[in-house]
Amino acid sequence: MVDGFADTSRFRLVEAPPLARFVLRAPDTALKAAGKAYGLALPEALNHGASHGERGKPGARVALHLGPDEWWLIVPEAEGPDVAAALESALGSHPHSLVNVSHRQVGYVLEGEGAAGLLNAGCPLDLSEAAFPPGMATRSLFHRVGLMIWRMAPGLFRLEIDRSLAPYFVAALAEAAKDHS
Amino acid sequence: MTAFRSPAGGRIDRSKPIRFTFDGRQMHGHAGDTLASALLANGVHLVGRSFKYHRPRGILSAGPEEPNALVTIDRGGGRETPNLRATQVELYEGLVARSQNRLPGLRFDIGGINNAFSRFLGAGFYYKTFMGPQALGGAKLWARLFEPAIRRAAGLGRAPAGPDPDRYANRFAHCEVLVIGGGEAGLAEALRRSEDPACRVILCDEQAEFGGWMLVEAPERADEMVKALSARPNVTMLRRSQAFGAYAQNFVAIAQQLTDPLATTDAEAPCERLWQVRAGEVVLASGAIERPLVFPDNDRPGILLAGAAETYLRRYGVLPGRKIVILTACDTAYGAAFALQDAGAEIVAIAETRAAPGAGDIAARALARGIPVLPGTTILGTTGHLRVSSVRLGRIRPDGEAEPSGGFTADTVLMSGGWTPSIHLFSQTKGKLRWEEGLGAYLPALPAPGQAIRVIGAAAGEMPAGMRSPALGALPVAGSPDRVKAFVDFQNDVTARDLRLATREGFRSIEHVKRYTTTGMATDQGKTSNLNSLGIVAAETGRSVPEIGLTTFRAPYTPVTFGLFAGQARGDLFDPVRRTPMHDWAERNGAVFEDVGTWKRAHYFLPRRPVDATASGHAAMHEAVQAECRKVREAVGLFDASTLGKIEFVGPDAAEFLERAYVNPVKGLAVGRCRYALLLNEAGFIIDDGIIARLAQDRFHVTTTTGGAARVFGMFEDYLQTEWPDLKVWQTSVTEHWAVIAVQGPRSREIIADLVEGIELSDAAFPHMAVREGRITGTPCRLFRVSFTGELGYEINIPAGLALPLWEKLAERAAEFGGGPYGTEAMHVLRAEKGYIIVAQDTDGTMTPEDMGLGWAIGKKKPDFIGKRGLMRPDLTASGRKQLVGLVAEDRSRVLEEGAQIVPDILAPAGSHAIGHVTSAYSSAALGHGIALAVIEDGRNRIGQLLHIPMERETIAVRVVEPVFLDPEGARLHG
Amino acid sequence: MLLIRCPWCGMDRPEIEFRHAGAAHITRPGPPDRVSDEEWAAFLYLRDNPKGRVAERWRHVHGCGRFFNAVRDTVTDVFVVTYKAGEPRPPETGPGESQPTEARP
Incomplete structure (x- = not known):
């Protein structure tokens, strides 16, 4: 339940708890070491996400491959400093960039059988399961703002939006939902 | 039972009567x-006045x-x-419709007076009058007399004055096949392609029901096909x-009407939806449109297309008239004649423009029904004021002329000039056409x-012989064709004579003829008139139709509301805030x-005490900004x-x-x-500025201007990826991760000192232009000792989600010290006092x-940086360039x-060369007078010098001064 | 809205995810003291504006973030090919038929 958005039987919007987020930029040669230190192999295929554990619960790990040398790593808030330290020490010999962006974004889960259709009110991508299968993660647009869309299951999307644009996103999604009642 | 409703038949639901009003x-x-169809059922043909001449007009088509x-x-x-087409408006209980273009009724x-002056309002009237007003008594006469009168009389509808209370939705959709047009061809194609369950098919049709012409001729078959598809x-x-x-x-863009006029609708629900469809393949099954015939007085109410009359009868159960004359150039009008006769109308005669009536025994069947068929015949004129x-x-x-051959009384004239495939959307995609x-x-x-x-289908020209007619243009008349009004474009009141006049005046390309005569313009975009226009211009210039060319088909095919294009981008959702x-x-x-x-920034803070009611907003702002400074x-x-x-x-x-990107070492x-x-x-040239802070040997925190953030990030990305891809460095935007609280002023160190952990704040340990990582109120922060005010100051970078409690604590403390928050206006004043640029x-x-005056920032020994070569251009090193200076008025x-x-x-006369301009100007609280920054040629x-600023009512004398007004030695920076 | 194949993502993506970034294969001349004013002016300002196929830069700004090159026909808007920044223009994508052809002996 998110303020300003009315859930229906066909879709629900949930705001993520505070999380630690990092942007890792590194060449392919650093992937193995990074995955080992992170505790989750970083997906090699571009526009794919991987995870284990339950969001916000201890040990949960998310890795999203969003640019050729760009991964987003999302972990429980309390584990951020340790994860960063482990990565930095494992990647010491590889040129890389690890930047804390925990507060840059707001995370949401949009779920339900109507979730994909609702996103298509403002997102121009083909969100059919054939074109955008579970496991796919990519940046795109929702109306006027950029967002990250990661499909975890057919009716389960995790979304990340820049902090200051999140209120617009929620309002725009709520407006779009009026066409999906 | 309304007067013209047939006793049975059609797709209407006779058990559901609906009340509506018209005028x-x-x-x-x-x-x-x-x-x-409802108006016709009530015997109403007269529904509007024409655009230019205000001639009475009736319903021409059914689509x-x-x-x-x-x-x-x-x-x-x-x-x-x-400007809604009555043919496309579904009837609902309580519908209120008004006719347009009528003064007063x-x-x-x-306005019909325009009709009397029609000889002066012919082709190119507007152009001629604008270009040569002298002939009409000069420009003044035009402005005072003609223009207001014509503007009042001409035009279509009136735009609503208030904001649109409706909602509009948007959907992006993807499919393998998009079928446009739900007639027989479209339905069959959709059925065939959707047999493969992996093939997503979208089928669209502008009508409330799928079926197209099948709804007239074979509605049961249409129902079956729709049922199969729906499953x-x-x-x-x-x-x-x-x-x-x-x-x-x-x-493909599709406008969908969502308000089901017969259902009570959710007030929150959108009334229209824009579909933006990306298809693997587009199948256009848009059918064909019947052409009117161009004969004198062909625009009276009661004169309509034969196919439309058949549609009204068979689909809607409405007789358009009781005493009907038909003029046709093809066979389909016979179907209308037979159906109408069966429904009780008298078919007075079928006038055939062809010398030999159509295919097979169709004329014989008419004769057998007692309907006279008159080959080689046209209509020379009609009478009737508000109805034929x-x-x-x-x-x-x-010889191509016509001679009178009698006449009939009739309350209805049906015409058919053959059928034109609807290729508009194909042509919009720049597909090549061929002339048939x-x-x-x-x-x-x-x-x-x-x-x-x-x-596919009729749109591709796949039509039975009976629908085909090569006839185009104006029909023969008796005597001079310039003495009659034979309308080609009903909506724009363009007659055959107007088109002939245009060609005689030298317009030969159809594009020029269109603009000169306005044929094919406005809401219908010439759907019923374009080919007849081409035919007339071709005949008049002795060329073939393809030689004349074709006007460009442009979107939208039919009028689309502004609301649909705006979608939900209005009010708070117009742009992100x-x-x-x-x-x-x-x-x-x-x-x-x-x-x-797109940011909201605090401009200034109005004190909580009530503002003097007599003070203007400007005075209140001035007072607030002075206090903040x-x-x-x-x-x-x-x-x-x-x-x-x-x-x-x-x-x-x-x-x-960064060494290569910025001018600085x-x-x-x-x-x-x-x-x-x-x-x-x-x-x-300068495009941005900021602070470069080194956090570690290989880690920098760099700031940009608020407005330049996205642009600068994109520019750096360009250089990183494409200019110097060999450099091992990555940039990450942290604009939204860090909130920034600037604490500025002589007491700034005092209010943060005991909140900060792990950073020694003394001037020696943490001097001006230093950065440290540590904690503040227990939260990790990046602390900058920087100043955009000229005072001792800090900028606290703290994770955005944790910033507010810190701000609140600092605000409390600042108040205790006699300080407080300041907005962007005070920030501007404070930096201008120091000569810092924005x-x-x-x-x-x-x-x-x-x-x-920032040449000192440039790393003179650097071999290259962005803009270095640019700065060496002769114009950029020349003397006499504008330079930043300060100004104080005398x-x-x-x-x-x-x-x-x-x-x-x-005493510089108006138009004199200005040697510069004021870029920033404020009232300085610290100095007690006005200050300004300016860029002036050779300013330093x-x-x-004394210079002058000519204003509307006076000239202001100003003295050029150094751009640093306050504390030029920078003593205050060090607290 | 055009559909553009991002050579990094390997997918056709909607045009609004991209930002156009000017002509491709423009080399920044240097070092600065060896570049004539004319050369620099040409680098800054002079671009071809042909009717037909052009090589241009795009950035998948609302996607993978990468710059890439594209050969596009300015008459038909058809993307002939897209390829990663730094790669040469594929030779077979030379001026298309809509390019006005010069008279050849």
Whole structure:
């Protein structure tokens, strides 16, 4: 339940708890070491996400491959400093960039059988399961703002939006939902 | 039972009567009616006045091509839509429709005076009058007399005055096949393609029901096909959905009407939806449109297309008249004749423009039914004021003229000039067309490269022989064709004579003829008139139709509401509004906000005590800004700088990249130190500035201006990826991760000192232009010792989600010290007192570092940086360039106007060369007088000079001074 | 709205995810003291504006973030090919038929 958005039987919007987020930029040669230190192999295929554990619960790990040398790593808030330290020490010999962006974004889960259709009110991508299968993660647009869309299951999307644009996103999604009642 | 409703038949639901009003008159129709069919059922043909001559006009067609029957539908509460085609408006209980273009009423209209002067309002009237007003008594006469009168009389509908209360939705959709048109061909194609369950098919049709002409001829078959399609989950069926634009790579825009007029609808629900469909293949099954015939007085109410009459009868159960004359150039009108006769109408005669009536025994069947068939005959004229009452016929002679051959009384005339394939959407995608002589029409030939578009059915010219007619243009008349009004374009009141006149005046290309005569323009875009226009121009210029060319088909195919294009991008959703973590606090504390890009920034804070009611807003602002400035200079101020762009550069080559990007030397910057940095474009001009802070050997925190953040990030990405891809460095935007609280003023150290952990704050340990990482109130932070005010100051970077509690604590403390928050206006004043520039206020994209007195920032020994070569261009090193200086008016209390132009001579005549202009101007609380920054040619050599600023009512004398007004030694920076 | 194949993502993506970034294969001349004013002016300002096929730069700004090159026909808007920044223009994508052809001996 998110303020300003009315859930229906066909879709629900949930705001993520505070999380630690990092942007890792590194060449392919650093992937193995990074995955080992992170505790989750970083997906090699571009526009794919991987995870284990339950969001916000201890040990949960998310890795999203969003640019050729760009991964987003999302972990429980309390584990951020340790994860960063482990990565930095494992990647010491590889040129890389690890930047804390925990507060840059707001995370949401949009779920339900109507979730994909609702996103298509403002997102121009083909969100059919054939074109955008579970496991796919990519940046795109929702109306006027950029967002990250990661499909975890057919009716389960995790979304990340820049902090200051999140209120617009929620309002725009709520407006779009009026066409999906 | 209304007068003209047939006793049975049609698709309407006779068990559901519906009341509606037209021009205030209460009428009845049925569920399933359109407004047009319901009006005809009530015997109403007269529905509007024409655009230019205000001639009475009736319903011509039964479809989207309708040029005449434009009405305003008023749904109450500001929901008023003009220019809707009555043929496309579904009837619903309580519908309120009004006719348009009538002064004062539909039956009596003084605008009809234009008709009497029609000889002067012919082709190109507007052009001629604008170009040569002398002939009409001069420009004044035009402006005072003609223009207001014509503007009042001509035009279509009226735009609603209030905001549109309706909602509009948008959907992006993807499919393998998009079928446009739900007639027989479209339905069959959709059925065939959707057999493969993996093939997503979208089928759209502008009508409330699928079936097209089948709804007239074989409705049961249409129902079966629709039922079969509806059962398939891979098929999306869009009713009331007009594909109005077809674009590159099979991208089609569809306007869907959502308000089901017969259902009570959710007030929150949108009334229209824009579908933006990306298809693997577009199949165009848009059918064909019947052409009117061009004969004298062919525009009277009661004269309509034969196919439309058959549609009204068989689909809607409405007889358009009881005593009917038919004029036709093809066979389909016979079907209308037979059906109408069966329904009880008298078919007075079928006049055949062809010498030999059509295929097979069709004429014989007519004769057998007692209907006279008159070959080689046309209509020479009609009578009837508000409705046709008689026709005069003429026999077409071999020489192409006609001679009178009697006449009939009639209340209805049906015409058919053959059928034109609807190729508009195909042509919009730039597909190539070919001329089909036997059809008198263009057909799709070759799709444009990259387009997967296929045209099928009647739209592709697949029509039975009976629908085909090569006849185009004006029919023969008796005597001079210039003495009659034979309308080609009903909506724009363009006659055959207008077109002939245009060609005689030298217009030969159809594009020029169109613009000169307005044929084919306005809401119907010539759907019923274009080919007849071509025929007339071809005949008149002795060329073939293809030689004349074809006007470009453009979107939208039919009118689309502005609301649909705006979608949900209105009000708060027009553009994102970005707010900082401190926004709500600022709002609670009297902040007045200003827009900076899409950000809301606190401009100034109005004190909570009631503002003097007599003070203007400007005075209140002035007072607030002065107070905020004093607090910073005398105690401590808090400023929300969160909107600043922030980029983190990390990697072994981070210093090398920044050294190449900014004008400053960066490699030598020590860890823990900051540098003011200037960014140029390759031309050598300042485009941004900020602070470069070195956090570690391979890690930098760089700030940009608020407005430049996205642009600068994109520019750096360009250089990183494409210019110097060998450098091992990455940038990450942290603008939104860090909120920034600037704490500025002599007491600033005191209010943060005991909150900070792990950072020694003494001037020696943490000097001006230093950066440290540590904690504040237990939260990790990046603390900068920087100043944009000239005071001792800090900028606290703290994770955005944790910023508000810190701000609140600091605000409390600041108040105890006699300080408080300040907004962007005070920030501007404070920095101007110090001569600090604001990029894009004091610079305009043509200023170099040297121009702004910032040449010291440039790393002179660097082999290259962005803009270095640009700065070496002769014009950028020449003397006499504009330079930043300070200005103080001789009347020192005076605050100059930003943008004011500066001249050296007090008596400079208007139009004199200005040697510069004011870029920033404020009232300085600290100095007690007005100050300004300006850029002036050779400015630094003019310091001490008296210059002048000519204003509207006076000339202001100003003295050129150094741009640093306060504390030039910088003593205050060190607390 | 065009559909553009991002050579990094390997997918056709909607045009609004991209930003156009000017002509491709423009080399930044240097070092600065060896570049004539004419050369620099040409680098800054002079671009071809042909009717037909052009090589241009795009950035998948609302996607993978990468710059890439594209050969597009300005008459038909058809993307002939897209390829990663730094790669040469594929030789077979020379001026297309809509390019006005010069008279050849």
